Amino acid sequence: MTQEIDVSVVNLTKRWGDFTAVNNVSFDVPKGSFFSVLGPSASGKSTVLRMIAGFEPPTAGEMYIGGKRINGLPANKRPCNLVFQRLALFPMMNVIDNVTFGLRRRGGLSKTEMEKMANDVLARVDLKGLNERKINQISGGQQQRVAIARSLILDPTVLLLDEPLSALDLKLRQEMKLELKRLQARMGTTFMYITHDQTIALAMSDTIAVINFGKLEQVAPPDVLYREPATHFVASFVGENNRWDNGKVVKIVNDTTCQVDFGGILSNARMGEKLSPGDVIDLFIRPEMILLKPGVSKPGSTGEIKEINFDGSHSLIVVTLTESKVPLEINVKLQHTEETPEVSVGDTVTLSWGRSLRPAANAFLHIDRPSDGEE
Amino acid sequence: MLEKIKKYRRLWGVLIPYLIWIGVLFVIPHIKLFGLSFIDYRSDEITLGNYSKFFSSPLYRRVFLRTGIFAIATTMLTLAISFPTAFIITKILGKTMKSVVLLAVILPYWISELIRAFAWMVLLRETGVVSYMLQVAGITSENVEFLYHNGTIMVGLIYTSMLFMIIPIMNSLDSLDDSLIEAAYDLGGNFWSTMKEVIIPHSGPGIMVGSTMVFMLNLGNYVTVTLLGGKNSLWFTENIYNQFIVRFNQNQGAAFGVILLTFSVLLVWLSLKVTKQDMAGAM
Numbered sequence: 258m259t260q261e262i263d264v265s266v267v268n269l270t271k272r273w274g275d276f277t278a279v280n281n282v283s284f285d286v287p288k289g290s291f292f293s294v295l296g297p298s299a300s301g302k303s304t305v306l307r308m309i310a311g312f313e314p315p316t317a318g319e320m321y322i323g324g325k326r327i328n329g330l331p332a333n334k335r336p337c338n339l340v341f342q343r344l345a346l347f348p349m350m351n352v353i354d355n356v357t358f359g360l361r362r363r364g365g366l367s368k369t370e371m372e373k374m375a376n377d378v379l380a381r382v383d384l385k386g387l388n389e390r391k392i393n394q395i396s397g398g399q400q401q402r403v404a405i406a407r408s409l410i411l412d413p414t415v416l417l418l419d420e421p422l423s424a425l426d427l428k429l430r431q432e433m434k435l436e437l438k439r440l441q442a443r444m445g446t447t448f449m450y451i452t453h454d455q456t457i458a459l460a461m462s463d464t465i466a467v468i469n470f471g472k473l474e475q476v477a478p479p480d481v482l483y484r485e486p487a488t489h490f491v492a493s494f495v496g497e498n499n500r501w502d503n504g505k506v507v508k509i510v511n512d513t514t515c516q517v518d519f520g521g522i523l524s525n526a527r528m529g530e531k532l533s534p535g536d537v538i539d540l541f542i543r544p545e546m547i548l549l550k551p552g553v554s555k556p557g558s559t560g561e562i563k564e565i566n567f568d569g570s571h572s573l574i575v576v577t578l579t580e581s582k583v584p585l586e587i588n589v590k591l592q593h594t595e596e597t598p599e600v601s602v603g604d605t606v607t608l609s610w611g612r613s614l615r616p617a618a619n620a621f622l623h624i625d626r627p628s629d630g631e632e
Numbered sequence: 633m634l635e636k637i638k639k640y641r642r643l644w645g646v647l648i649p650y651l652i653w654i655g656v657l658f659v660i661p662h663i664k665l666f667g668l669s670f671i672d673y674r675s676d677e678i679t680l681g682n683y684s685k686f687f688s689s690p691l692y693r694r695v696f697l698r699t700g701i702f703a704i705a706t707t708m709l710t711l712a713i714s715f716p717t718a719f720i721i722t723k724i725l726g727k728t729m730k731s732v733v734l735l736a737v738i739l740p741y742w743i744s745e746l747i748r749a750f751a752w753m754v755l756l757r758e759t760g761v762v763s764y765m766l767q768v769a770g771i772t773s774e775n776v777e778f779l780y781h782n783g784t785i786m787v788g789l790i791y792t793s794m795l796f797m798i799i800p801i802m803n804s805l806d807s808l809d810d811s812l813i814e815a816a817y818d819l820g821g822n823f824w825s826t827m828k829e830v831i832i833p834h835s836g837p838g839i840m841v842g843s844t845m846v847f848m849l850n851l852g853n854y855v856t857v858t859l860l861g862g863k864n865s866l867w868f869t870e871n872i873y874n875q876f877i878v879r880f881n882q883n884q885g886a887a888f889g890v891i892l893l894t895f896s897v898l899l900v901w902l903s904l905k906v907t908k909q910d911m912a913g914a915m
Binding site for chain 1: 830
């Protein structure tokens with residue numbers, strides 16, 4: 258089955274002088290999907306968006322929307338609309354005039370027709386009875402909806418969203434996150450969402466493109482991105498992870514798995530890239546994938562609990578491994594259920610991981626700590 | 633009551649210098665002028681004669697009307713020149729060019745209006761620079777007098793008051809988020825519709841403040857108008873000057889002053905009404 262593609266970007270590059278903001282990026286956004294571009298600040302993700310929207314000309318590369326090449330087409334002629342980070346609603350107009358702004362620019366519709374369309378789209382974003390209000394007289398969440406309605410009324414091939422949730426407070430952000438996903442599912446419009454917030458990207462997207470220093474790291478569905486990161490950066494940026502540096506590959510178990518050694522502790526890990534015995538690697542282990550048992554048992558590695566950080570539904574437990582020749586510390590996320598063992602600081606525990614089919618540990622060739630800070 | 637006074641005591645402390653300033657330089661002279669305007673200058677009796685003289689004399693009426701219309705027209709021209717200038721400075725130029733152009737706009741105001749008017753005279757008089765250049769270029773063979781025309785007065789007034797239009801408009805444009813302009817384009821707007829629907833409505837208060845200031849400055853200008861327009865520039869302030877200084881008729885001069893003030897206040901009030909703004913919002 259070939260999927261219809263709404264947005265296609267081929268070898269897109271943007272340079273300002275010596276600085277390369279976007280470096281040879283290519284991806285396809287399937288029709289009707291929720292596509293996120295995830296990256297830390299200044300990774301070039303917003304520049305990608307601004308090039309597609311038509312506010313920055315690319316240095317090189319091609320852009321297509323709905324199969325048509327849009328390079329050189331001015332922003333006001335492109336079949337896409339942008340929801341701005343700070344929404345950019347027109348404060349001098351009321352809600353209805355904001356929503357009909359695009360229709361008025363197109364012309365050819367009577368005032369009543371435009372108002373009917375506006376009321377329809379406002380109903381779809383659950384915003385009724387506020388037509389005459391000024392923008393500063395409605396709440397942040399309502400403004401969000403007006404901004405989306407203002408773009409959706411033009412029936413764009415793709416709706417571009419530049420982190421519009423980041424301006425909201427945490428509670429509202431959680432609500433709008435779910436609502437936005439439902440809205441997208443209901444409308445069937447292709448959404449392209451730019452964010453630095455991985456929880457938003459993981460929760461909402463059908464597909465995520467991770468970008469760092471202007472380069473595309475991986476394009477994958479959220480669960481694949483989480484379990485099988487393609488690069489060192491994705492493994493450290495997406496989700497919480499333990500990171501151990503400077504291990505050694507002992508042997509290759511099969512096509513995807515290898516055995517690695519950290520100071521005498523052996524561990525199975527999924528190979529994030531092609532590895533061979535003797536390679537120096539960094540290991541990433543998901544804290545929630547580690548099995549913790551009180552006392553000493555086999556198989557597993559024994560350690561001593563150093564810290565317990567209670568966090569409601571789970572606790573984050575810091576364990577110092579006692580078997581290793583080098584000091585090794587690991588964070589374990591312990592879900593609280595009826596069967597969760599009671600542990601306290603100083604207890605001896607046994608940890609094991611990498612025994613299920615889902616990859617708990619990922620190994621990549623060692624690189625020195627990069628400056629890309631996690632957010 | 634005492635509590636309230638205590639609460640506002642600090643505020644009063646801050647306000648007192650300002651109140652003295654306004655009282656001594658604005659309120660007291662205007663009350664005095666207002667009183668003078670109702671007194672006959674020969675008999676010292678209370679009279680409306682000073683006002684009836686204005687309304688019965690076609691000369692005064694016409695000069696007044698001419699001054700008003702010219703002041704309004706000049707204000708509009710100043711706006712037409714200043715708005716694009718302010719827009720370019722705030723929204724288009726890079727950081728360095730912005731300071732350069734802004735400095736170029738402000739620099740002339742470091743010297744007095746009188747000297748600036750003389751500078752224009754050096755350029756525009758019959759034996760002046762412009763006339764000479766035209767002859768060198770072979771466009772004309774004789775000296776050309778550029779001074780003492782209506783156009784010259786307008787040029788002088790625009791030059792004198794432009795800064796007071798540019799600065800408030802720049803302020804209002806500075807507060808306009810660039811993403812609003814981008815949003816207007818994104819939604820299908822073009823240059824004109826974005827100007828009309830987004831940029832100009834946003835800078836309305838700035839335009840209003842600038843226009844009000846420039847209009848008042850034009851209406852009350854004396855130096856530039858007299859120097860560039862000559863003795864017969866027929867500007868209303870000249871009549872006021874003549875009554876006070878040449879004819880020693882303070883009472884008639886006061887009446888003219890009150891009329892001018894009333895007119896300008898009315899016009900400003902009217903334009904605020906028409907543009908649906910209030911003074912506090914505009915300022």
